[in-house]
Amino acid sequence: MNEKIMNLDHLGIKRFFNLDTNTYRDGALPSETKELLALTASAVLRCNDCIDYHLEQCAKSGFSKDEIIDALNVALVVGGSIVIPHLRHAVATLEILEEDGTLTESNSKSTSR
Amino acid sequence: MNEKIMNLDHLGIKRFFNLDTNTYRDGALPSETKELLALTASAVLRCNDCIDYHLEQCAKSGFSKDEIIDALNVALVVGGSIVIPHLRHAVATLEILEEDGTLTESNSKSTSR
Amino acid sequence: MNEKIMNLDHLGIKRFFNLDTNTYRDGALPSETKELLALTASAVLRCNDCIDYHLEQCAKSGFSKDEIIDALNVALVVGGSIVIPHLRHAVATLEILEEDGTLTESNSKSTSR
Amino acid sequence: MNEKIMNLDHLGIKRFFNLDTNTYRDGALPSETKELLALTASAVLRCNDCIDYHLEQCAKSGFSKDEIIDALNVALVVGGSIVIPHLRHAVATLEILEEDGTLTESNSKSTSR
Amino acid sequence: MNEKIMNLDHLGIKRFFNLDTNTYRDGALPSETKELLALTASAVLRCNDCIDYHLEQCAKSGFSKDEIIDALNVALVVGGSIVIPHLRHAVATLEILEEDGTLTESNSKSTSR
Amino acid sequence: MNEKIMNLDHLGIKRFFNLDTNTYRDGALPSETKELLALTASAVLRCNDCIDYHLEQCAKSGFSKDEIIDALNVALVVGGSIVIPHLRHAVATLEILEEDGTLTESNSKSTSR
Numbered sequence: 001m002n003e004k005i006m007n008l009d010h011l012g013i014k015r016f017f018n019l020d021t022n023t024y025r026d027g028a029l030p031s032e033t034k035e036l037l038a039l040t041a042s043a044v045l046r047c048n049d050c051i052d053y054h055l056e057q058c059a060k061s062g063f064s065k066d067e068i069i070d071a072l073n074v075a076l077v078v079g080g081s082i083v084i085p086h087l088r089h090a091v092a093t094l095e096i097l098e099e100d101g102t103l104t105e106s107n108s109k110s111t112s113r
Numbered sequence: 114m115n116e117k118i119m120n121l122d123h124l125g126i127k128r129f130f131n132l133d134t135n136t137y138r139d140g141a142l143p144s145e146t147k148e149l150l151a152l153t154a155s156a157v158l159r160c161n162d163c164i165d166y167h168l169e170q171c172a173k174s175g176f177s178k179d180e181i182i183d184a185l186n187v188a189l190v191v192g193g194s195i196v197i198p199h200l201r202h203a204v205a206t207l208e209i210l211e212e213d214g215t216l217t218e219s220n221s222k223s224t225s226r
Numbered sequence: 227m228n229e230k231i232m233n234l235d236h237l238g239i240k241r242f243f244n245l246d247t248n249t250y251r252d253g254a255l256p257s258e259t260k261e262l263l264a265l266t267a268s269a270v271l272r273c274n275d276c277i278d279y280h281l282e283q284c285a286k287s288g289f290s291k292d293e294i295i296d297a298l299n300v301a302l303v304v305g306g307s308i309v310i311p312h313l314r315h316a317v318a319t320l321e322i323l324e325e326d327g328t329l330t331e332s333n334s335k336s337t338s339r
Numbered sequence: 340m341n342e343k344i345m346n347l348d349h350l351g352i353k354r355f356f357n358l359d360t361n362t363y364r365d366g367a368l369p370s371e372t373k374e375l376l377a378l379t380a381s382a383v384l385r386c387n388d389c390i391d392y393h394l395e396q397c398a399k400s401g402f403s404k405d406e407i408i409d410a411l412n413v414a415l416v417v418g419g420s421i422v423i424p425h426l427r428h429a430v431a432t433l434e435i436l437e438e439d440g441t442l443t444e445s446n447s448k449s450t451s452r
Numbered sequence: 453m454n455e456k457i458m459n460l461d462h463l464g465i466k467r468f469f470n471l472d473t474n475t476y477r478d479g480a481l482p483s484e485t486k487e488l489l490a491l492t493a494s495a496v497l498r499c500n501d502c503i504d505y506h507l508e509q510c511a512k513s514g515f516s517k518d519e520i521i522d523a524l525n526v527a528l529v530v531g532g533s534i535v536i537p538h539l540r541h542a543v544a545t546l547e548i549l550e551e552d553g554t555l556t557e558s559n560s561k562s563t564s565r
Numbered sequence: 566m567n568e569k570i571m572n573l574d575h576l577g578i579k580r581f582f583n584l585d586t587n588t589y590r591d592g593a594l595p596s597e598t599k600e601l602l603a604l605t606a607s608a609v610l611r612c613n614d615c616i617d618y619h620l621e622q623c624a625k626s627g628f629s630k631d632e633i634i635d636a637l638n639v640a641l642v643v644g645g646s647i648v649i650p651h652l653r654h655a656v657a658t659l660e661i662l663e664e665d666g667t668l669t670e671s672n673s674k675s676t677s678r
Contacts, residue, residue, distance in 0.1 A: 001540045008543065010518075012525045012592070015584050020533045023190045023577055028179035033146070034187050037153040041191045042534065044154045044421075046273070047498070049537035050191075066141035066236075073238045074147050077136045078154045078163075080419025081246050082268065082383075085275035088227045091234065114427045121430065123405075125249055125412045132241050133420050140238070155421065157534075159612070160385070162424035179575075186577045193532025194585050195496075195607065198614035201566045204573065249416045254405035259372070260413050263379040267417045270380045270647075272499070276417075292367035292462075299464045300373050303362045304380045304389075306645025307472050308494065308609075311501035314453045317460065340653045347656065349631075351479070351638045354471050359646050362464055381647065386611070388650035475642045480631035485598070486639050489605040493643045496606045502643075518593035526599050529588045530606045530615075 024057070032061035032109060036071050043075030046082065048089045055093050059103040065094060067109055137170070145174030145222060149184050156188030159195065161202045168206050172216040178207060180222055250283070258287030258335060262297050269301030272308065274315045281319050285329040291320060293335055363396070371400030371448060375410050382414030385421065387428050394432050398442040404433060406448055476509070484513030488523050495527030498534065500541050507545050511555040517546060519560065589622070597626030597674060601636050608640030611647065613654050620658050624668040630659060632674055 005013060024034050035057040042050035058068055072090055076083050097103040118126060137147050148170040155163035171181050185203055189196050210216040231239060250260050261283040268276035284294055298316055302309050323329040344352060363373050374396040381389035397407055411429055415422050436442040457465060476486050487509040494502035510520055524542055528535050549555040570578060589599050600622040607615035623633055637655055641648050662668040 001543075004543050005539060008521050010521050010525055012584065012588055013521070013528060013539075015580075015587075016525075016528055016533075019577065019580050019584060020190055020536075022580075023187060027186075027577070028177065028183040033149070034183070036146070037150060037184055037187045038191055040150040041153050041157045041188060044158055044419075045191070045534050047534050047537060050534055064141065069234050069236050069239070070141040070147070071150055073140075073236055073242075074136060074150045075154060076239060076242055076419070077133055078151055078158070078420050080383075080415070080422070081242075081417050082271050082273050082276055083419070084246075085273060087231060087239075091227075091230050114430075117430050118426060121408050123408050123412055125245065125253070126408070126415060126426075128241075128245050128248075129412075129415055129420075132238065132245060133423075135241075136238055157532075158421050160421050160424060163421055182573050182575050182578070186575055186581075189532070189578060189581055191532050191534055193496075193528070193535070194530050194581075195610050195612050195615055196532070197585075198612060200570060200578075204566075204569050246416055249413060253412075254403065254409040255375075259375070260409070262368075262372070263376060263410055263413045264417055266376040267379050267383045267414060270645075271383055271417070290367065295460050295462050295465070296367040296373070297376055299366075299462055299468075300362060300376045301380060302465060302468055302645070303359055304377055304384070304645050304647055306609075306641070306643050306648070307468075308497050308499050308502055308643055309645070310472075311499060313457060313465075317453075317456050340656075343656050344652060347634050349634050349638055351471065351475055352634070352641060352652075354467075354474075355638075355641055355646075358464065358467050358471060359649075361467075366464070384647050386647050386650060389647055472642055475639060479638075480629065480635035485601070486635070488598070489602060489636055489639045490643055492602040493605050493609045493640060497609055497643070516593065522593040522599070523602055525592075526588060526602045527606060529585055530603055530610070 032058070032063065035061050036063065036068075039068070040071050040075045040078075043072055043083055043086055043090065044079035046079070046086050048086060051086060051090050052093050055090060056097060056102060059094075059097045059107070061109070062107050063109050064105075064107040065098070065103055067107075068094065068103075145171070145176065148174050149176065149181075152181070153184050153188045153191075156185055156196055156199055156203065157192035159192070159199050161199060164199060164203050165206050168203060169210060169215060172207075172210045172220070174222070175220050176222050177218075177220040178211070178216055180220075181207065181216075258284070258289065261287050262289065262294075265294070266297050266301045266304075269298055269309055269312055269316065270305035272305070272312050274312060277312060277316050278319050281316060282323060282328060285320075285323045285333070287335070288333050289335050290331075290333040291324070291329055293333075294320065294329075371397070371402065374400050375402065375407075378407070379410050379414045379417075382411055382422055382425055382429065383418035385418070385425050387425060390425060390429050391432050394429060395436060395441060398433075398436045398446070400448070401446050402448050403444075403446040404437070404442055406446075407433065407442075484510070484515065487513050488515065488520075491520070492523050492527045492530075495524055495535055495538055495542065496531035498531070498538050500538060503538060503542050504545050507542060508549060508554060511546075511549045511559070514559050516557075516559040517550070517555055520546065520555075597623070597628065600626055601628065601633075604633070605636050605640045605643075608637055608648055608651055608655065609644035611644070611651050613651060616651060616655050617658050620655060621662060621667060624659075624662045624672070626674070627672050628674050629670075629672040630663070630668055632672075633659065633668075 039054035265280035
């Protein structure tokens with residue numbers, strides 16, 4: 001689908017997508033921390049597609065399920081009960097990521113710190 | 114002012130404030146990471162008072178100015194140009210935190226990782 | 227699905243769900259008034275799952291269809307035409323609640339006042 | 340200031356303001372219940388000016404401080420900690436309404452039910 | 453579905469729908485410009501149903517695909533990457549509007565200016 | 566203040582600001598139409614600083630007061646009564662733009678179309 005957006009051939013949109021990709025590269029903060037920030041931002045802004053994308057990135061970055069759930073809890077408290085349906089959605093996506101092996105038991109960013 | 118809210122003596126509100134405080138204690142994620150998540154969430158939800166509170170907590174947690182700015186950049190890209198006035202506000206608050214010594218040159222969470 | 231969230235065994239999330247449940251118990255305001263407040267809040271925040279949950283609670287609390295529609299009208303005026311798709315969703319849910327007998331003709335909170 | 344908006348002489352805006360006023364007249368729900376709904380909606384949408392307006396209407400309608408606080412607690416739980424600065428603002432406004440006699444001790448909607 | 457809303461027979465809701473329709477008639481701004489404004493507003497508020505409705509109106513008003521995409525780019529920059537899933541949705545709807553002939557090659561509002 | 570943001574020397578933020586500026590250059594849509602879109606988007610997202618910036622750009626682009634008010638009416642209907650405080654703010658800013666000569670009687674984009 002992003003291919004279709006690229007095919008629109010709108011320079012501004014192409015630049016935005018490029019900027020978006022670069023945002024999550026290592027900088028003052030490591031890439032994985034920025035993925036966790038984006039996950040929390042997506043949850044309080046209540047965007048399921050965005051939550052799914054950043055959940056996958058967080059799992060690939062090596063965060064454990066418990067760490068991801070702890071980040072989603074911050075989103076729940078900041079954003080309130082209106083976030084609950086998106087928490088449910090996230091938990092269902094996490095199950096899929098466990099089943100397909102993206103999210104593994106040995107994942108843990110914070111214990112390695 | 115929070116004292117006045119406590120004086121309302123509403124059990125639900127008291128419990129929410131207690132829950133809110135506990136959210137940022139060390140858990141699966143360390144306290145400081147959760148403060149950075151809350152800062153980003155506050156920025157995309159565009160709440161200056163919340164931004165100021167979590168900026169101070171992030172500075173006290175040892176994040177450097179560059180790391181905090183990198184987190185705010187995630188908020189800018191996720192939330193768009195509507196976040197710019199709040200980015201300006203955050204930069205002014207960071208100056209105050211530098212001047213009063215809360216934010217120091219030696220701060221750095223990610224280089225120590 | 228809430229069971230799966232409970233199974234996450236995250237103390238903060240469990241406490242939030244407990245707090246959320248207690249919010250709607252009788253207090254200075256009766257339980258049913260708080261359900262109507264939450265319905266309106268869900269509508270202006272445009273969350274269909276939340277609207278459905280609170281519609282059912284409002285119907286069970288004895289509010290009539292006309293009273294519920296009057297509350298949704300407040301949400302429409304406060305939140306604007308962006309609320310219209312959620313008003314449509316709510317009307318479809320109300321039909322289901324009428325068909326299954328949750329919302330009855332004899333319901334009326336305000337006429338009994 | 341609303342006078343200046345009327346002086347713009349834009350038919351659509353005038354009609355919106357007229358519609359807005361009529362929304363809070365007695366209907367299937369009594370006027371005061373709709374003011375309380377609008378207060379909660381204003382709090383979750385985080386608009387201080389709107390909160391102040393509806394707080395005054397709720398106080399004039401006879402709601403007690405405890406009832407108003409209970410409504411704001413629903414907003415806090417639905418909308419999350421991002422609502423806290425607006426809760427603080429509301430508490431300050433309630434103090435003013437107590438001092439000027441708009442909000443009185445004898446107010447109580449729900450005990451009369 | 454709007455018929456069902458009309459059948460609710462709520463005077464306030466009927467008036468709101470009437471007001472909503474009149475908003476997009478020629479005024480100080482031509483009708484088509486106001487449809488483009490509503491499309492952008494719908495995109496930053498992230499409402500797919502609203503986006504679809506105003507996309508169709510914009511196509512019928514004679515805007516070209518490039519002009520509509522340029523408007524959506526404004527929404528993307530103002531609203532941030534959280535708008536991307538809605539941009540994807542809009543691009544899929546534009547394809548349908550091209551296939552059914554609502555959006556035609558010869559459309560162009562700005563070249564005629 | 567934007568100078569201070571540039572001095573942060575964060576490549577991502579600099580690129581976002583550059584992208585933001587380029588968004589409003591003539592493209593498939595003329596620059597002034599895009600300023601009007603951004604004004605409406607800023608109003609429904611309820612950001613006074615953003616409203617002020619785009620009001621000035623719209624006035625400089627040659628839109629008349631009536632055309633700008635007609636755009637703000639679209640924002641009011643889409644965004645609801647929660648937009649009213651921002652409409653008030655915009656009307657006060659328009660007065661300043663009239664007084665300093667930025668907004669002139671002879672302005673009119675649509676009559677020239």
